[in-house]
Amino acid sequence: MATLKIVVLKHQQREDKTWNVKIRITHERQSAYISTQHYVGKELITQRGGKFELKTNNNPVYDAVMLDVLQIKSEIVRLGHIIDNFTAKRLCKHMEDVLSGNNSKDILFFQFAYSYFDEMIQSGRYSTGVSHQTRMNKFKSFAGNSVELFTDITSVLLYKYEAYLMKEGFSIVSVIDYISVIHNVFSAAKLRYNDEDTGIIKIPNNPFSKYKYPKKPISRKKALTREQILSIMNFETKLKGVQIARDAFIISFLLCGINSADLYYVMENDGRVDYERRKTKDRRADNAFISIRIEPELIPYIERYKDSERLFSFYKRNVSHQQFNRAVNEHLKVIGEKLKIEGLTFYAARHSWATIARNNCGISMDDVAMCLNHKSGYNTTDQYVKKDWSIINNANRKVIDYLFSDTD
Incomplete structure (x- = not known):
């Protein structure tokens, strides 16, 4: 004692x-x-x-x-x-x-939240930190003076905020994203301030034990047919921005559905594109590394956007990968409207590659996941098995051959 x-x-x-x-x-x-x-x-x-x-x-x-x-x-x-x-x-x-009195559970919610987002930005997670700030601003505007402490946030308040966002015209997916930021802050604060081993609990409440997120609607698949992809590739335009969006979309497809953020920074390494997926590299032991062979169909696009520092010169026209993504999607709307492809976005290239690989080329789901640079699900096995990049080579070759073939 x-x-x-x-x-x-x-x-x-x-x-x-x-x-x-x-x-x-x-x-x-x-x-x-x-x-x-x-x-x-x-x-x-x-x-x-x-x-x-x-x-x-x-x-x-x-x-x-x-x-x-x-x-x-x-x-x-x-x-x-x-x-x-x-x-x-x-x-x-x-x-x-x-x-x-610091143990009296009086930890200021918004003060901690914005400090936590600043830490994200300083650690290199810029886009996540900024997007979290934007979403938290919405909650702060809604809550006003009713929220000062973590203990002020209840499941009842979260349901009211959900209803408010829905009334404002937010989709269910967006509502989930906005409320998830609050949940993320709660989890981070509890991890920092609570110590269950010693019984020190500075944040005792958990509104998310009672609050239930709205169910996501079954999303409409964004995959395109081979004919639609070819129509995008052959789309004629004199507008430079639309040309870049068209080409970036096809480049993504030819590189197993590479994301716009990774495409923006990617380099060539001895006939291959090697990169760590920016979205998940901080959450995976392998840093989400992938290596994709450059196929002949990609060479004209490399020549068109040749650059001395990166594989493609997209960064010279866009100051950040976020701006690049926005610009591409904005111009893809033009292509979509002309070709009558509803809701065309850059991400459709990734969905289309995966769907064609599985449904039209008979590639296994595990191999499709590997090509998309998803976590395998075999955490223990991954420690023993060396990655075989020829699996990606062969799968991508099959998908590209199917795209340019004449039969279904």
Whole structure:
């Protein structure tokens, strides 16, 4: 059991001839100290055996510190056997939080959220951090002064926010995305501030235990037919932006449905395109690395957008991969309207490659997943099996041959 003592450390005299009054906590034969806000001169100190002690009689400082001691003792009783998980130093830190009120669960929600997003941006997750900020701004505008602390957020409030977003015209998928940001902040804060091992719970509530996300509608498949893909490839236009969107779409298809963010940065390596998928590289042990052979059909596009620094010169026209993605999708709308392909987006190239690979070329789902650079699902096995890039070579070749063939 931890023991407490009010002490004055003789060797820690300040320049103004005063000493800080401390509370010493001894636990598991180790000692640590809590500095109080009180300082005393020699008139309030007695010496015993060469050591300083705070006078107890007619001493308002002693009375004030004793109130802190009593609060600490009360917390020790509350902790019970959990206190065995603490070191003396960790116990002191916890008691400092108790005395300062930082353990009173009064953690500001929006202050933590925006700080957390800034950390994302600083760590290189720029697009995620910025998009989270934008979505949180919407919630802050909705909540107004009703939300200050984490404990102000309830399942009832989340359902009201869901209804508000739906009324504003947000799709169910968007509603889920916006509320997921709040959930993400809750999870991050609990991980940072709660310590179940020692019973320190600064954020006790979890509105997501009662709140249930709306069910996603079954999405309309974005895969295109071979004829539609060829019509995009052969689409004639004099508008430079539309030409780039057209070509970027076909390049993506010829590279197993590469994402726009990866296409923006990609380099050539000895006849291959090697890259780490930006969307998932931070969440996978293999950094989401993939290697795709450059097929002959891709060469004209490489020549058209030849660049000395990257494989394609798209970055010279767009200052970021986000801007590149927006520009391509905006111009693909023009192509879609002309060709009567409803809702045409860049991502349709990826869906189309996967669908043709599986349904028209008979490629296994596992091999399709590998070509799309998805996590395999065989976590343990992945540690033993070396990647065979010829699987991707053969699969992509089959898909490209099918695209340019004359039969279904």
